[in-house]
Amino acid sequence: MNELIAVDRASSLVWEHAGDFGTVRVPLNKAVGRTLRQVVRAERDQPPCDRAAVNGYAVCSASIPSNGVLHVTGLQRAGRAPLEFPQNDGCLEILTGAIIPSGADVVIPGERVQRQGDFITVEPEALPEVGAFIDRQGTVRQENSPLLEPGIVLKGPVLAVLAANGLRDVLVAADPSIGVFAVGDSLIAVDDDGEEGLAPWEIRRSSEYAITGALNDFGFKRGQRRHVANVSHEIHNALAEELATHDVLILGEGGPFGAKSAVADALRDLGVNILFDGVAQEPGAAFWFGVGPEGQRVFGLPADSVGITVCMRRYVLPLLKRGQQRLIGKPPRVALAEAVHALKGLTRFAAVGVEHDQTGRALAYPRNIVVSGEFGSLLEVDGFVEVAPALTEADKEREVVPFYGV
Amino acid sequence: MNELIAVDRASSLVWEHAGDFGTVRVPLNKAVGRTLRQVVRAERDQPPCDRAAVNGYAVCSASIPSNGVLHVTGLQRAGRAPLEFPQNDGCLEILTGAIIPSGADVVIPGERVQRQGDFITVEPEALPEVGAFIDRQGTVRQENSPLLEPGIVLKGPVLAVLAANGLRDVLVAADPSIGVFAVGDSLIAVDDDGEEGLAPWEIRRSSEYAITGALNDFGFKRGQRRHVANVSHEIHNALAEELATHDVLILGEGGPFGAKSAVADALRDLGVNILFDGVAQEPGAAFWFGVGPEGQRVFGLPADSVGITVCMRRYVLPLLKRGQQRLIGKPPRVALAEAVHALKGLTRFAAVGVEHDQTGRALAYPRNIVVSGEFGSLLEVDGFVEVAPALTEADKEREVVPFYGV
Numbered sequence: 001m002n003e004l005i006a007v008d009r010a011s012s013l014v015w016e017h018a019g020d021f022g023t024v025r026v027p028l029n030k031a032v033g034r035t036l037r038q039v040v041r042a043e044r045d046q047p048p049c050d051r052a053a054v055n056g057y058a059v060c061s062a063s064i065p066s067n068g069v070l071h072v073t074g075l076q077r078a079g080r081a082p083l084e085f086p087q088n089d090g091c092l093e094i095l096t097g098a099i100i101p102s103g104a105d106v107v108i109p110g111e112r113v114q115r116q117g118d119f120i121t122v123e124p125e126a127l128p129e130v131g132a133f134i135d136r137q138g139t140v141r142q143e144n145s146p147l148l149e150p151g152i153v154l155k156g157p158v159l160a161v162l163a164a165n166g167l168r169d170v171l172v173a174a175d176p177s178i179g180v181f182a183v184g185d186s187l188i189a190v191d192d193d194g195e196e197g198l199a200p201w202e203i204r205r206s207s208e209y210a211i212t213g214a215l216n217d218f219g220f221k222r223g224q225r226r227h228v229a230n231v232s233h234e235i236h237n238a239l240a241e242e243l244a245t246h247d248v249l250i251l252g253e254g255g256p257f258g259a260k261s262a263v264a265d266a267l268r269d270l271g272v273n274i275l276f277d278g279v280a281q282e283p284g285a286a287f288w289f290g291v292g293p294e295g296q297r298v299f300g301l302p303a304d305s306v307g308i309t310v311c312m313r314r315y316v317l318p319l320l321k322r323g324q325q326r327l328i329g330k331p332p333r334v335a336l337a338e339a340v341h342a343l344k345g346l347t348r349f350a351a352v353g354v355e356h357d358q359t360g361r362a363l364a365y366p367r368n369i370v371v372s373g374e375f376g377s378l379l380e381v382d383g384f385v386e387v388a389p390a391l392t393e394a395d396k397e398r399e400v401v402p403f404y405g406v
Numbered sequence: 407m408n409e410l411i412a413v414d415r416a417s418s419l420v421w422e423h424a425g426d427f428g429t430v431r432v433p434l435n436k437a438v439g440r441t442l443r444q445v446v447r448a449e450r451d452q453p454p455c456d457r458a459a460v461n462g463y464a465v466c467s468a469s470i471p472s473n474g475v476l477h478v479t480g481l482q483r484a485g486r487a488p489l490e491f492p493q494n495d496g497c498l499e500i501l502t503g504a505i506i507p508s509g510a511d512v513v514i515p516g517e518r519v520q521r522q523g524d525f526i527t528v529e530p531e532a533l534p535e536v537g538a539f540i541d542r543q544g545t546v547r548q549e550n551s552p553l554l555e556p557g558i559v560l561k562g563p564v565l566a567v568l569a570a571n572g573l574r575d576v577l578v579a580a581d582p583s584i585g586v587f588a589v590g591d592s593l594i595a596v597d598d599d600g601e602e603g604l605a606p607w608e609i610r611r612s613s614e615y616a617i618t619g620a621l622n623d624f625g626f627k628r629g630q631r632r633h634v635a636n637v638s639h640e641i642h643n644a645l646a647e648e649l650a651t652h653d654v655l656i657l658g659e660g661g662p663f664g665a666k667s668a669v670a671d672a673l674r675d676l677g678v679n680i681l682f683d684g685v686a687q688e689p690g691a692a693f694w695f696g697v698g699p700e701g702q703r704v705f706g707l708p709a710d711s712v713g714i715t716v717c718m719r720r721y722v723l724p725l726l727k728r729g730q731q732r733l734i735g736k737p738p739r740v741a742l743a744e745a746v747h748a749l750k751g752l753t754r755f756a757a758v759g760v761e762h763d764q765t766g767r768a769l770a771y772p773r774n775i776v777v778s779g780e781f782g783s784l785l786e787v788d789g790f791v792e793v794a795p796a797l798t799e800a801d802k803e804r805e806v807v808p809f810y811g812v
Contacts, residue, residue, distance in 0.1 A: 028596060028615065032622040049606035079592030079609045099607035137606070156619030157715055157787075157812065163612035166604070168597040186485030190434060191574040198572070200455035200543070201505035203485045206569035209434065213562030216438040309563055335766030360741030360806045361767045381563075400766045406563065 004280035007314070007347040007386070010289070013275050014315045018322035019295050021247055022174040028162055031154045033219050034172035035324040040148035043165040045138035050100040052076070053133045057113060057120055058085070058094040058104035061130055065089050068122040072115070076101060091120065100134055107133035151327035153219075173324035178223040179246035180211050181239070182253045183263060184230045207252045207308055211301070214312040214406075220320055223250075236266040243270055243292050247323070250316065254303020257288040272298050280389070281347045283307040287315070297323075310349045310384055313404045331402040334385060337363040340399075342387050351381040354403065364403065381406065410686035413720075413753040413792070416695070419681050420721045424728035425701050427653055428580040434568055437560045439625050440578035441730040446554035449571040451544035456506040458482070459539045463519060463526055464491070464500040464510035467536055471495055474528040478521070482507060497526065506540055513539035557733035559625075579730035584629040585652035586617050587645070588659045589669060590636045613658045613714055617707065620718040620812075626726055629656075642672040649676055649698050653729070656722065660709020663694040678704050686795070687753045689713040693721070703729075716755045716790055719810045737808040740791060743769040746805075748793050755790040760809065770809065787812065 005013075023037045052058065058076060070091040074083045078097035085092065085103030092101055093110075100107070112126040141147065147161060154162070154172070162170055187205035188198060198204070208225050215223040224246075228238045242249050257264055257277040267274070271293035277300075279287050284307030288300040299316055301308045321328055340350045352364035367381050383405035411419075429443045458464065464482060476497040480489045484503035491498065491509030498507055506513070518532040547553065553567060560568070560578070568576055593611035594604060604610070614631050621629040630652075634644045648655050663670055663683040673680070677699035683706075685693050690713030694706040705722055707714050727734055746756045758770035773787050789811035 029618075032619050044604065044606070048604070048608075077592065079594075079607065081605065081607055097609065154619075155623050155812070156616050156718070157711065159619040160612040160616035160711055163596045163615040164610050166596055166599065166610060186483065188485075190569045190572055193572065198450065198454070199487065200450070201485065201487055202454075203503065204570050204572060206566040209569040210562050210566035212435075213438050213560075213565040217561050305563065305566055312562070332762040332768075333764070333766050334762070356738040356740070356768060358739070358806060359767065360739050360769070361765065362738075362762060363766070400764060406561070 004278045005276045010279045018319045021176045021323045024174045027169050035326045038171040041144050042141045044143045046141040047135045051135045052094045052107045053135045054109045056107045056109040058092045072118045105130045176247040179242040179249045180225045182227045232262045235262045239266045249298045251300045256286045284310045287311045333400045334362040334364040334403040336399050337365045348387040349384040354382045410684040411682045416685045424725045427582045427729045430580045433575050441732045444577040447550045448547045450549045452547040453541050457541045458500045458513050459541045460515045462513045462515040464498045478524045511536045582653040585648040585655045586631045588633045638668045641668045645672045655704045657706045662692045690716045693717045739806045740768040740770040740809040742805050743771045754793040757787040760788045
């Protein structure tokens, strides 16, 4: 095996080669979950006009007669054109969000006045100062000011911002096309029971479900599985097709690149430049990454299921997000609730369940994974903590480490 | 307005009426993100046979000659039928996961022996005890033992468990059909600019995007928007159709039930029993809930966008998950980083951004929402904390409160 490179270095190399999957314009009702790739600006001032901040009465304060009695001549509703403001001794009932009709200079909250039929009585101490209870045009935002920056994911509240600003379609990141590729005929398909059921030495093909499942969990829908026999020219032809079709290619069969002669030969022939072959980590050391002649990103995942999950979460998904120019924060940090045995020279990804204690502290409880090759081991796991090689066991309980959720 | 009921009581009433949306059988490759509704049992023992735990040599320890030299007669690969074990002075090379051929009783790790051509030399001290480096059949799990319980969400690693156990299809929770309903003609559609653009008093219809967006964020895809004019018989007919079509109906126009005469009359006529009309909370007090004659759940959301987001997250989504019989944990608890002004008699849902400090503590920083009716206010918000009415401001910074992410 080649020399293993450090996790941070591998992560940087992957990140640097994320590229850009491009953009696509979609109608607003198809935009949920996509990554925004444009600046969204305010369609108009916010509020777009002077508006009532409460339910009450729009009044011209200088026109209130000495007895305080005003005739209510109409109801100004939100979303409706302004009514004509009445002459002397008149006022309008007004609802929250309605435009202030020209001529009114204050809104008196409804509970401050006495109403009888179409008349209200305003006591002098109930009259607010001029301009009160009016949300002034443009005080929250001005027309054309930026509302949303590229890189955010379009979720519930954000979609409403787009709608409120009249965007019927929106520029978003294109979804990368992702190939999930495996070689060999020693594994049994999920729907194959043979003639007499599964022989005890036979193993079902399951890794590809973990890979496409992880892609789906993070919103990447365009993963296509393909499986070819272990025959050199078939591998070569299939990989050539995959590279021509996909932005990202994930080989899900395990093992270092150097040991996979037919695959390695084909990828080299096809101009894929391997940037690293093996990472100083446990699990998932047999993880490699390369870049094709047109910038295609090619990942080789380890064979064991826990290693697959770690590599998908730590390397593949960040590249996919980065290629969409998504804004990505640092991973949250959690406190180790129990000692985790650090490894000399290897970063350890330890499976943990996370619980928040009574002080709001996120505590990571290590989960023992009996058999790394068994996905069932991951069922009680919320994610992985990254334990650096340098840590010594004595310090573990007080360590605070990055956390990657699954 | 009716008497407001407490948040916990409202939450319990909603929860109690979640019902069950039923089940559906889907092929494995369509199961991602769905809620499991069956017990999944081990297809066979795990491991399904005695298997090599390392790469090395399968040996019969009693047959090693005094010079320690063994003839390597073949390679036992994983997934392949067992080779015939060689007679005297023979052994088999074996790879991790391969079946132990009958006749071998120990695996010697590859690095412990010297190999020259087809021969290895085993020094006495390098020979492990009988049975070493063999994963015994059934030691992890026995055939037919339960692997997965109903109620979990099928994500990446779990899908691989299903595949590994030969489930080509799986029983999952049905997706509820959800109607999103609004009445009135005072709001302007996102794609309507009129002849001369939007008038300053006009308001775009945006709440429905926040509602369907929130549904999508949490994996509920079958939300259908409908909008009818404010005409009594049209409202009645439309609501009758909606109740006949959907499991859940969300009215997204705001205001207390008691104040919505045409909608309230229609729902009463159609046999919807209103369980509460108004919750002692801020924002979102004007939130109501009822149950139709066939158990349809009917929500009335408040008008303001922040209130909508809170009510979707705190009441509607838990009901949708519960109706799928999903396992749901308690909300995580976070520490308030700054004082939050509690409200007398009202539960306060305060918008916060959450950051993990250097000790792994999740700290909630209150975000000022300038205008509750504006979704843009939610962009820097990770979710809401629930501040009980009883809290006094002096205690806030040390309070640890439930958190609901958006």
